[in-house]
Amino acid sequence: MASTSPPPPGNDSAVPPPDARRAVEALWQALSRDAAQAPPPTERDIRRLARAFGLHGDHCVVGLIAEDKGQLIRESAHVLTCLMRIWAARDLSAGAVWTELDRRTQVGELLVMLNNTQRRRAGRPAGRSLDRPWKIQSTKLP
Structure with a gap:
C-alpha cells in the first residue's frame, strides 16, 4: 500500500519535538474547556465520537501493517484526540x-x-516452590 503523504520528521530535524506531557496537557485543557462551554452531548454526539475513535484506530492499524510511519503518526494523534474528547464528553x-x-x-x-527473586535454592527440586505460595x-x- 503506497502512501503519498510526506514522511514523518526524523530525529535529525533542527526543531526538537514538544515535550509529551506538555502537549497532552495542552490538548486536554483545550478539549475539556470546549466541552465545559458546550451543551451536554447527545447520544448521537457520543456515537459520532465512538465511530471516529474506531475509524482512526482502524487507520492506525493499517498504517502499522503498511509500515507507513506518517499515517501511523497522524492517526495516532487522531486516536488520542478522539479518546480525550470522549473523556470530556462523559466528564471524566x-x-x-x-x-x-x-x-x-x-x-x-x-x-x-x-x-x-531467587528461583531455586541449592538442593531443592525444580517445580513450584512451597515456601513462596505468592x-x-x-x-x-x-
Whole structure:
C-alpha cells in the first residue's frame, strides 16, 4: 500500500519535538474547556465520537501493517484526540486515567520484582516452590 503523504520528521530535524506531557496537557485543557462551554452531548454526539475513535484506530492499524510511519503518526494523534474528547464528553478526569495507568505500572513492576527473586535454592527440586505460595505466574499487567 503506497502512501503519498510526506514522511514523518526524523530525529535529525533542527526543531526538537514538544515535550509529551506538555502537549497532552495542552490538548486536554483545550478539549475539556470546549466541552465545559458546550451543551451536554447527545447520544448521537457520543456515537459520532465512538465511530471516529474506531475509524482512526482502524487507520492506525493499517498504517502499522503498511509500515507507513506518517499515517501511523497522524492517526495516532487522531486516536488520542478522539479518546480525550470522549473523556470530556462523559466528564471524566484525565487525571483519573493517568492514575490508573500509574497504578498498573506499579503493579507490573511489583510483579516483575517478585518474579525475579531467587528461583531455586541449592538442593531443592525444580517445580513450584512451597515456601513462596505468592509466586506470580504471569508477567502480564492487570
